[in-house]
Amino acid sequence: MPLIRSTLFAIVLVFITPVFALVGMLSTPLPPQLRYRLIGGWTTIAMWFIRYLLGIRHRVIGAENIPESPCVVLCKHQSAWETIALQRILPPICFVLKRELLRLPFFGWGLGKMPNIAIDRAAGKDALTQVTEQGKARLSEGFYVVVFPEGTRVAPGTTRRYKPGGAWLSIKAGVPVLPIAHNAGDCWRRNAFVKQPGEIVVSIGPAIDPTGLAPDEVNRRAEAWIEGEMRRLFPSHYPDEAVQGTA
Template structure:
């Protein structure tokens, strides 16, 4: 059954996304906040199909930790699911994304109309400056900023070195960090066409304050909470590795176990 559901979901995306993206592109004369509201309405629509067609539900724990004002979200990254769902959980939200994505036909054209943080990853250290400059502007406009500190999607039970960009932005902007753990990769794996039904648990951690702290300490606290929460909530992900996470190198190979 999940095979048929996955095929139908793919058809839904093909039918819905191009006209939605084209419509989004045509919103360019409108104010930025209105463009964002119109274009990101795609997320709850698709999330409805994820819930009712794919059978992938989700529940949030720790919602009381969500602050009243915008903050930097540092989230686990396992699938495409969280790029959709976080927009529903933390509106209005923008992402740090690769500038090349804005050139993707239809999808990128619509994405370009949403206030976001588009960076050139080839810029090296200048990419961090781009994140801070654009990120402070978005936070000042009232948007949440979501960052995936591992840099790319990782399989359940694994992790990568947490990059400091999100923590650096939070420190420079003077806003707190909100750590987020979840098990989306258990049902929606990286680059997998077929998705399996189940319940995703999204855990929102206590605010991490940044005032008077070093960036490395902020980043380390976020990493320790996220990885600790992953192990607490989803111990079955780590059983094959003796109850610890596999730490992946930049090439995607296992480097060392995390104790």
């Protein structure tokens, strides 16, 4: 059954993505917030099919922690699910993403019309400058900037080094960092065609005020909360640590 549902979901995306890519291209002259709402219709449709066709539900903890004004969001990255769902969980957002995604037919073309921050990952330190300059512009336009600090999708129970770009932007822009943990990888594995039904828990932590802190310290506090929350909510992902804790 998951294979059939996943196949039908893929067919849905094949049909709706070119339509919204066209919407994106036609909306180019419009203000960023209006473009976001128009192109975001793709997300609304996708989330409906994710819930009622794939059987993937989600529950949010800590929504009261979301600041009323734009901030930098540091989020665990396990699948494509959170790139879709965060657009409905949070106020208007933009993502820091690799520029090559914009070259994908239809999907990338529509993505390029959204107010995202496309960076050249091979640019080294210049990529940090791109995040800072474009990020401050997006924040001033009213968008919350979502950064996946591990840089790529990671499997449940694993962790990669947290990169400092998001923390650096929060300090330069003078806005808080909002940490988010979740278990999307349980239902939607990286590069997996077949999605599994179930419930995804999204936990939003207290905002971190960067005032007087160095980027490394902001990053450390965000990582400590996210990884601690992952272990609190999903201990089965870390069986080796549980064994060590009882030894």
